Amino acid sequence: MVPYSPWDIAAAQAIIAPLAARKGATLPILHALQDEFGYIDAAAIPLIADALNLSRAEVHGTVTFYHDFRSEPPGRKVIKLCRAEACQSVGSERLVAHLKQRHGLALDATTADGELTLETVYCLGNCALGPSALVDGELIGRLDETRLSALCGCRAGAGDRA
Amino acid sequence: MSAPVRIFVPCDAAALSVGAETVAQAIAETAARRGLAVDIVRNGSRGMLWLEPLIEVETAAGRMAYGPVTSSDVDALFDAGFLDGKPHALAHGPTDQMEWLKRQQRLTFARVGVTDPLSLRDYRQHGGFKGLARALELDGAAIVEEVRVSGLRGRGGAGFPTGIKWQTVREAVAERKYIVCNADEGDSGTFADRMLMEGDPFLLIEGMVIAGLAVGATRGYIYLRSEYPHALRTLTSAIEIAEHAGILGPSVLGSAHRFDIEVRLGAGAYICGEETSLLESLEGKRGIVRAKPPLPAIAGLFGMPTVVNNVLSLAAVPWIMAHGGKAYADYGMGRSRGTLPVQLAGNIRRGGLIELAFGASLRTLIEDFGGGTRSGRPLRAVQVGGPLGAYLTTAELDTPLDYEALGAISAMLGHGGIVVFDDSVDMARQARFAFEFCARESCGKCTPCRIGSVRGVELMDRIIAGHERDRNLAVLDDLNRLMTEASLCAMGGLTPLPVMSALRGFAEDFRRPAPAANAAE
Ligand SMILES: Cc1cc2nc3c(=O)[nH]c(=O)nc-3n(C[C@H](O)[C@H](O)[C@H](O)COP(=O)(O)O)c2cc1C
Ligand code: SF4
Numbered sequence: 120m121v122p123y124s125p126w127d128i129a130a131a132q133a134i135i136a137p138l139a140a141r142k143g144a145t146l147p148i149l150h151a152l153q154d155e156f157g158y159i160d161a162a163a164i165p166l167i168a169d170a171l172n173l174s175r176a177e178v179h180g181t182v183t184f185y186h187d188f189r190s191e192p193p194g195r196k197v198i199k200l201c202r203a204e205a206c207q208s209v210g211s212e213r214l215v216a217h218l219k220q221r222h223g224l225a226l227d228a229t230t231a232d233g234e235l236t237l238e239t240v241y242c243l244g245n246c247a248l249g250p251s252a253l254v255d256g257e258l259i260g261r262l263d264e265t266r267l268s269a270l271c272g273c274r275a276g277a278g279d280r281a
Numbered sequence: 282m283s284a285p286v287r288i289f290v291p292c293d294a295a296a297l298s299v300g301a302e303t304v305a306q307a308i309a310e311t312a313a314r315r316g317l318a319v320d321i322v323r324n325g326s327r328g329m330l331w332l333e334p335l336i337e338v339e340t341a342a343g344r345m346a347y348g349p350v351t352s353s354d355v356d357a358l359f360d361a362g363f364l365d366g367k368p369h370a371l372a373h374g375p376t377d378q379m380e381w382l383k384r385q386q387r388l389t390f391a392r393v394g395v396t397d398p399l400s401l402r403d404y405r406q407h408g409g410f411k412g413l414a415r416a417l418e419l420d421g422a423a424i425v426e427e428v429r430v431s432g433l434r435g436r437g438g439a440g441f442p443t444g445i446k447w448q449t450v451r452e453a454v455a456e457r458k459y460i461v462c463n464a465d466e467g468d469s470g471t472f473a474d475r476m477l478m479e480g481d482p483f484l485l486i487e488g489m490v491i492a493g494l495a496v497g498a499t500r501g502y503i504y505l506r507s508e509y510p511h512a513l514r515t516l517t518s519a520i521e522i523a524e525h526a527g528i529l530g531p532s533v534l535g536s537a538h539r540f541d542i543e544v545r546l547g548a549g550a551y552i553c554g555e556e557t558s559l560l561e562s563l564e565g566k567r568g569i570v571r572a573k574p575p576l577p578a579i580a581g582l583f584g585m586p587t588v589v590n591n592v593l594s595l596a597a598v599p600w601i602m603a604h605g606g607k608a609y610a611d612y613g614m615g616r617s618r619g620t621l622p623v624q625l626a627g628n629i630r631r632g633g634l635i636e637l638a639f640g641a642s643l644r645t646l647i648e649d650f651g652g653g654t655r656s657g658r659p660l661r662a663v664q665v666g667g668p669l670g671a672y673l674t675t676a677e678l679d680t681p682l683d684y685e686a687l688g689a690i691s692a693m694l695g696h697g698g699i700v701v702f703d704d705s706v707d708m709a710r711q712a713r714f715a716f717e718f719c720a721r722e723s724c725g726k727c728t729p730c731r732i733g734s735v736r737g738v739e740l741m742d743r744i745i746a747g748h749e750r751d752r753n754l755a756v757l758d759d760l761n762r763l764m765t766e767a768s769l770c771a772m773g774g775l776t777p778l779p780v781m782s783a784l785r786g787f788a789e790d791f792r793r794p795a796p797a798a799n800a801a802e
């Protein structure tokens with residue numbers, strides 16, 4: 120995955136300006152910022168509010184409503200693991216337990232070394248070939264413990280992250 | 282050297298998820314190494330997902346299917362002579378003759394998996410733009426009438442007649458109107474919208490343009506869930522191609538009509554599939570559900586009359602316009618007319634997309650098409666219609682897929698997703714999950730849903746732990762009734778559906794011996 124840029128006000132403004140003229144531009148702007156920086160820095164909120172003539176509270180309210188928008192930079196790799204019903208039926212919860220028990224990895228968290236962010240998602244539209252995950256934007260089907268460990272940068276069954 | 286052999290390797294996200302990209306590369310490299318000329322076409326998926334990556338070779342005898350192919354099979358396939366359609370352990374013969382496909386009635390999905398999704402030439406050669414051409418000869422009222430005659434009902438879940446919705450928007454007087462395509466496809470167990478957008482994006486574009494002509498709208502938005510990055514890329518390219526070709530833009534197919542489409546991404550909120558929450562989100566706000574009335578058809582996006590339709594509703598329209606509403610209505614049963622793209626998912630041996638006239642039974646789909654569970658264990662429960670849909674027992678599998686028939690057994694068809702569970706499922710846990718999901722995804726506007734879902738999780742925890750079961754089951758009953766009756770929208774209003782159906786069909790799971798305290802999670 121392309122590494123994210125460090126937060127930069129001038130760069131953020133350059134992203135916001137051309138999008139601001141669109142109707143209902145808040146989400147397109149937030150997506151563009153997150154694509155660039157990996158998260159929505161708190162300092163982006165007044166910039167968006169100014170550009171769109173909204174109150175900061177409105178922009179803040181929008182940012183926090185949506186699960187997608189992070190308030191912290193993610194790890195170098197992002198794995199979104201599906202935990203919706205169709206994936207449950209083929210063992211997604213077993214995978215969650217495996218991550219926790221074998222590797223000490225928790226969902227919806229970033230590892231202390233900043234290598235890996237694991238996120239919960241509900242359905243990736245791959246429900247006949249689950250369990251599924253989106254790994255840095257790449258869809259993976261029929262996940263099992265071994266593959267997931269490898270994706271997380273761990274050996275299957277090994278106690279800790281390598 | 283002879284003409285290159287055409288080989289189809291799907292670029293559908295499901296096929297990619299099990300290795301289609303490396304297979305395409307292996308074929309290209311092997312052919313180059315052997316000095317053979319091949320033309321690799323990236324098509325959509327035929328929907329036989331358990332066979333993905335399913336590759337096809339074009340031969341004099343038609344397209345021959347091989348699957349599931351891994352990159353390590355490729356050399357052996359060349360050795361066996363697959364370029365001439367010769368037999369191999371992975372061969373299935375002519376694709377069109379495969380039972381699973383032959384038994385379907387593909388109207389909406391006719392081209393998906395057959396053509397190159399971004400080739401306008403393919404699209405036209407396979408009947409594309411005939412519906413739009415006909416619509417351009419009619420006035421808006423006549424288009425609406427054709428859709429009304431077809432009996433098409435919204436495929437997003439609520440099953441509202443599309444013709445009536447369009448008529449309302451058409452009759453509304455306003456300076457601007459909008460067509461909004463609901464591509465939020467949030468239900469677990471559903472992927473038909475995704476497959477269509479990735480496999481035949483021009484069909485959705487054509488459907489939206491026709492909707493615009495019908496109601497007098499010149500701008501459309503596709504609200505696409507962010508979990509679909511592949512569909513985003515395909516749609517973005519397709520819109521660009523359609524603009525260059527004069528299908529979108531100031532003069533649709535050379536007519537005096539304008540139509541533009543923009544894709545907007547959601548941001549991981551299930552509730553934004555609900556149409557008024559979706560409109561708020563498109564306006565750049567929190568996805569808080571609006572009270573109705575006013576209907577979006579009267580005051581929708583930016584306060585203007587707006588058609589909000591699911592991907593599959595809009596994608597059904599070109600066929601209806603090309604063949605007539607009557608021809609569409611000839612398929613189906615009762616008040617459910619036409620075809621339904623069913624999505625067979627979860628613990629199923631042969632999962633995928635099956636488009637059939639309404640009326641086939643769940644058993645036909647799960648047993649004949651699906652071949653039972655993937656695990657090989659006995660089937661125990663089937664959830665139909667997404668996270669707000671009921672869990673059915675094996676005794677209910679003869680129910681036909683029809684809006685009213687499912688309603689009659691306190692279930693719902695929703696977006697046509699069927700999720701199969703084997704006997705390892707714990708239905709008390711599934712009931713707990715229904716509340717947990719509602720608590721996470723509730724927009725928070727009304728108390729029965731916002732607070733009720735949290736209370737539901739707590740109650741289920743106590744019931745699972747064996748704490749005062751009778752009393753807590755009685756409270757659960759009250760809570761279900763309250764949420765059903767007092768929630769503003771179907772999120773809170775239907776969350777009790779999976780819960781009550783689990784209680785009804787799988788009562789024993791709510792009475793299991795409590796797990797030892799230290800074994801609890
Ligand atoms: C909680 C909730 C989620 C919904 N999610 C979707 C969805 O993802 N896609 C969709 O088309 N309709 C969804 N709907 C239904 C829409 O509100 C609306 O009925 C539909 O978009 C109308 O289009 P149609 O008539 O073509 O079905 C949802 C409804 C609710 C209550
Ligand atoms: S039922 Fe739930 S999702 Fe629907 S309006 Fe009320 S709080 Fe929002």
Ligand code: FES
Pocket residue numbers: 201202203204205206207241242243244245246249250251469470471
């Ligand atoms: S439920 Fe996991 S991909 Fe749909």
